Amino acid sequence: MRIGIPRETKTLEGRVALVPAACADLVRRGHEVWIEKDAGIKSGFTDDQYTALGVKVAPDAAALYEKAELVVKVKEPIEGDLQHLRRDHLLFCYLHLAAEPVLTRRLLDIGLTGVAFETVELENGDLPLLAPMSIIAGRIGVQVGTHLLHQPMGGKGKLLGGLPSTERGKVVVFGAGMAGGNSAALAAAGGANVVVFEKRQDRMAEMMRLGPNVTALYPYEDVVARELETADIVVGAVLVTGAKAPHVVTRKMIQGMEKGSVLVDISVDQGGCFETTRATTWKEPTYVEEGITHFAVTNMPGAVPQTSSQAICAAILPWVQKLASGPVARQPGPGARHQRRGREDRASRPEGHGALTPSRYTPCGSVPQGAATGR
Numbered sequence: 001m002r003i004g005i006p007r008e009t010k011t012l013e014g015r016v017a018l019v020p021a022a023c024a025d026l027v028r029r030g031h032e033v034w035i036e037k038d039a040g041i042k043s044g045f046t047d048d049q050y051t052a053l054g055v056k057v058a059p060d061a062a063a064l065y066e067k068a069e070l071v072v073k074v075k076e077p078i079e080g081d082l083q084h085l086r087r088d089h090l091l092f093c094y095l096h097l098a099a100e101p102v103l104t105r106r107l108l109d110i111g112l113t114g115v116a117f118e119t120v121e122l123e124n125g126d127l128p129l130l131a132p133m134s135i136i137a138g139r140i141g142v143q144v145g146t147h148l149l150h151q152p153m154g155g156k157g158k159l160l161g162g163l164p165s166t167e168r169g170k171v172v173v174f175g176a177g178m179a180g181g182n183s184a185a186l187a188a189a190g191g192a193n194v195v196v197f198e199k200r201q202d203r204m205a206e207m208m209r210l211g212p213n214v215t216a217l218y219p220y221e222d223v224v225a226r227e228l229e230t231a232d233i234v235v236g237a238v239l240v241t242g243a244k245a246p247h248v249v250t251r252k253m254i255q256g257m258e259k260g261s262v263l264v265d266i267s268v269d270q271g272g273c274f275e276t277t278r279a280t281t282w283k284e285p286t287y288v289e290e291g292i293t294h295f296a297v298t299n300m301p302g303a304v305p306q307t308s309s310q311a312i313c314a315a316i317l318p319w320v321q322k323l324a325s326g327p328v329a330r331q332p333g334p335g336a337r338h339q340r341r342g343r344e345d346r347a348s349r350p351e352g353h354g355a356l357t358p359s360r361y362t363p364c365g366s367v368p369q370g371a372a373t374g375r
């Protein structure tokens, strides 16, 4: 199989899908691996490091996509990538189609086969290819939120952890999964009072175990509104797999918050879980609405590529090996429960909150050994 790794084109995105050591593994298995010139540079990997391990370097995106049968990238294709994609490509990357009807249509028109990282699901419901980036996004969410609380950044001017004679800051988190759980853990370790809203009992219990400064609550509307009135940082990290994010915070609730507080919507890649969310980039990551600073960058882990590329690569490699070893449809056995396909006959369709959920799932072989679950 000819495997192609394009350079990421999203604003200030620094990740690369496969690090040199992973490419070497694929070369050893008999595959031809191509990487676009300088694709690994922001993650700390030069072209020479790839070529030394048998990887071939394509001078530009056109040459890379021309060579590739299996395209492995990190973020969903945008305009610069779409022009190079063909019907015979097998595309493996994050797609987040629930929030991207236009992209969905474009991919269907091209007619390629796509497997979205975020919808690869193990039998126990874990999302092994979303987990590592969610962990990173969850931690960045609190780091960024803390910075945005500083008065020169437009924040209310509060230090989260407090100290003798001052009150602690308060962080409210929605969703106690990979992203939200890590936000809660970091905020709690920093000394903040933390309130986590979650629907699953097991995850609420996990949050309570973080420490006595963490409270886990069910997201009843009036309780949410009450807790937000005194929040300094609010992190949105809910997920309904494959669907558009539900709005857990309304504009009216945000109007009741103290000015200079901060909202971080990690779920923005699934459409956002706050009513006032609109997607931003690392170039202009924030905007102010209702007196509240909003941060809603869709590729948060792209800011720490030296960490993120290693983490995403380790998670996807077993699946790349699987996909590269033969046509997806011919893979035997159960395994990843879900994979989203882009062909017209397996099209996603609008449902629920304007969501796009897969109309048909295709088994893609047994769970590769070593596939990370993130938990």
Ligand SMILES: NC(=O)c1ccc[n+]([C@@H]2O[C@H](COP(=O)([O-])OP(=O)(O)OC[C@H]3O[C@@H](n4cnc5c(N)ncnc54)[C@H](O)[C@@H]3O)[C@@H](O)[C@H]2O)c1
Residues within 6 Å of the ligand: 118, 127, 130, 131, 133, 134, 135, 137, 174, 175, 176, 177, 178, 179, 180, 197, 198, 199, 200, 203, 219, 237, 238, 239, 240, 245, 246, 248, 265, 266, 267, 268, 269, 270, 297, 298, 299, 300, 301
């Ligand atoms: N912006 C970024 O750069 C970035 C990076 C990584 C992940 N993400 C996104 O972060 C989101 C969370 O991902 P995850 O891996 O943590 O998911 P996860 O499945 O591990 O956790 C989601 C949690 O939300 C809970 N939940 C669902 N509906 C809820 C509701 N109405 N109220 C309270 N809790 C609710 C679920 O029970 C679950 O525990 C996803 O949308 C993911 O795509 C964004």
